[in-house]
Amino acid sequence: MVPDLQIHPSWSPLADLALLSDRHSAALVGKDGTVSWLCFPRFDSPSQFAALLDPAAGHWSLCAVGCTAVSRHYWDDTFVLETVFQTRTGKLRVIDTMALGETKDPHRLGAVAPHVLLRSAECLDGSVEVEMRFQPRPDYGQVVPGIELTRGGALARNGNEQLLLTSPIPVVVQDGAVLASAQLRAGERANFALQWSRQGKTALSALPGTEIERHLETTAAAWREWSRVHQTYEGPYRDQVYLSGRLLHALSYQPTGAIIAAPTTSLPEEIGGERNWDYRYAWIRDASLTMRALWVAACPDEAADLFTFLAEAEASYEPGKHLQILFGVGGEWQISERILPHLAGWRGSRPVRIGNGAWSQSQLDLYGELIGAAHRLREQLGELAPPLRRFLVAVVDAAARHWREADHGIWEIRGTPQHFLHSKLMCWVAVHQGVDLAERLGAEHRVPDWSETALTLRRVIEREGWSRRAGAFTQSFGSTELDASALLMSRVGFLPPTDPRVLATIDAVANRLTDERGLVRRYLTTSGVDGLPGGEGAFLPCTFWLAEALAVVGRVRRAREVFELAAGHANDLGLLAEEADSATGELLGNFPQAFSHVALINAAWAISQAEERAETDRINSGAPMARRRARRPSGSRGG
Structure with missing residues (x-):
């Protein structure tokens, strides 16, 4: 073109x-x-x-x-x-x-x-x-x-x-x-x-042409050496996984290890709409998903750096208060939001905002994101320093204390706080995995209370989060509205992939939250839950979540179809935005979007694992091998 x-x-x-x-x-x-x-x-x-x-x-x-x-x-x-x-x-x-x-x-x-x-x-x-x-x-x-x-x-x-x-x-x-x-x-x-x-x-002076050429050569060589050392994934969609891993590294702030959501602000979720946010910050809620992706597509060191940044940023956390949602790349706490009225906005989409008011919201899923990240990196982190152990214990205790509260949820709604299913689910992750980490945290005495809370949460989620009328786990307790975040229930270990309710939720999202192009929406904005006018495009990370969920339950062919549909919305360089217009497929939202590439990596890995399981079943049944097994990156690859 x-x-x-x-x-x-x-x-x-x-x-x-x-x-x-x-x-x-x-x-x-x-x-x-x-x-x-x-x-x-x-x-x-x-x-x-x-x-x-x-x-x-x-x-x-x-x-x-x-x-x-x-x-x-x-x-x-x-x-x-x-x-x-x-x-x-x-x-x-x-x-x-x-x-x-x-x-x-x-x-x-x-x-x-x-x-x-x-x-x-x-x-x-x-x-x-x-x-x-x-x-x-x-x-x-x-x-x-x-x-x-x-x-x-x-x-x-x-x-x-x-x-x-x-x-x-x-x-x-x-x-x-x-x-x-x-x-x-x-x-x-x-x-x-x-x-x-x-x-x-x-003191600046003009660069000679030969020095500019040397900078070009050394920069290319440095990227290639990083890729050689860090990227060893062998499996489906290898090229897309490698590009996505490099992108996450490109969007990481080298001095601290923080990974920004995107390098832009106010690129709209709907052309001419006002859902325009500044994404140049590090979100805690993305931590667990991002670390899983880094493990597959980059190097465990990057995951450990990100966790260290998150833990240090939250270091002044006071028990009894809520965790902060996002930080500046240097660990700054206050990310005050303001409007720049002099800017016309991309395609006239206003307001243009800098800063992000979500920094002061309450989002209960953060407890599970942090503990889930610590659990995933438990071997790489080694012996935890006493301040970090005390902090993680306080996070688990906070999840056990606050889970009954309403919050703004994973999508950071600006409407009335709700009892969001995903928030309760991630509180369960915090206390459930806290039990598993208790010995490393020096918190064996907390195990009885955390175990009881995990059991209570499980019962409440299964009772209040499942809607017989909707035939699925829904967005919030007592609601019939669907939410794509329910696709994560099996991934975090709450229910096995074979549970009929998991399968029903996957089908419900696939049938009722997809647009005419087959891409998945986060939820239906017509419900009014987010307190904002207008709508948005389909959410590419959620489409990859559907591909991942389908792979986990063994529907690998359909998982590949959904994966390729979402990945097909990348530009000619392989870069993805946050959303795609449901009518035209045009990219929308801040660009390029780390979360979309995180979801791509995790979906590719799920497909590789599903194909490996199917291959093992074929071998055990005496059938010929159909596909080379995907190789997970080694934890000792120099990272």
Whole structure:
């Protein structure tokens, strides 16, 4: 598909975007060569470019004039992007990445990232006119910085921050933008760079072309070495699993191990709607699912780093209070939400928000997420330090104390708190697995109380969570509304996959929560439970949950069909958003979305395990082997 270069990024499809990351911050670049989103120096820093949300909010474009066709791909096992622009007179290749810095330790990828965005343009054939436009608008487009020409480029200043553009082509400043153009012939190359620093911290100077090329080479080599050391999964959908594992690493904040939900804010769940949230933070509720995915697609070290971040972020937890839901990537507690009224929003979807008000909500499922994560990593964590043991005991006690309360649930509804089934289920996980961890926690004396609470919770969930009228486990106690989170009941060990109620719930979700494309909705927004107007698209993580649930109960062929339907909504680079429009299939929501890729990995692993079980059954019955067994990553693979 050839992008219409007259269409501004704030109106282009989200599928046109590619992610660049140095594991501190992220940029998004479109098929037209426009960097329309960039935050320095952290994922959650104010943007330098936000044209994705408003035409006036800053961008950096580099492209061929008169483009007639575009193709692109990531270099193998990296987040180095290559885009080829075809014109009537020639072909231009642009290579984009964010420099990782040089380190010989693949476990510290990005530890010395210099906060530099690299762009290299080379004419491959004929001759091509190259155009470059650099228009920084810091602080979400609210600042027009002072720009001065320098030797080899231009410098933009904003308060104590500065951006230095390196350009091998002579530039001019016009209306707050830096412009350049040149004719390149076959074999000629122009290397650009954008460096960020705080004034007084680093003296910036233009980067020589050879140094830009060295940064490109070392960044590609670093990504490939990380992939070589960390990615050993062998099973169905290997390529998608590996890309998803790299993406989770790209969305992790290297100094702390925090994994953000997405690198963007306010990309809507419905075009023109107001369900627009800032996802540039680390959610506790995703922890257990994410750690399981990291175990399959990356390295146990990444999972341990994430758990350490979560435990340290919650370190000041006071017994009797609720756990906090989300944190800044550096462990910040207060993530106050505010609206930026000056931004028009992607396709006019307003309001544009920064911060996230969910940080102060009560969500009871967090107790189970944290204890479930500790349980999964119990061998990797080794002997627990006394403060961590006391904290985990307090979490289990909190689940036992608070489970009877209503809360805002896994979907962070902004309506009236409910007695959500998933919240009660995860409280059960906390006390049930707390019993299993009691000896490691030095809490053997708590086992009788925790065991009694787990039994009480089981009885209440089975009695109040099952609806005979709905023929399924439902969204909340006493309700007939369905919720895709009920698909997780078997996965967390509450009921065996063969339980008729598990099978009935899977069928109910598949029949009554799927849209016309076969994708799964979280719940029906028409119920009014979330307290927000309008609707949303189908939820891609929930579609992968359905694929996983089908695999676990042995419906492997159908599981593959659902998996491939969801995975088929990835863009040309394999990246997934949070949702897809039920009518058109167009990607919606913040992009790319970690949770979607987490769910993809876990579903692929479930399918591999289901096929292994079927293979074992065939072997035991004397039938020929039909499929090579999937290999789970080894816990001793150097991670």
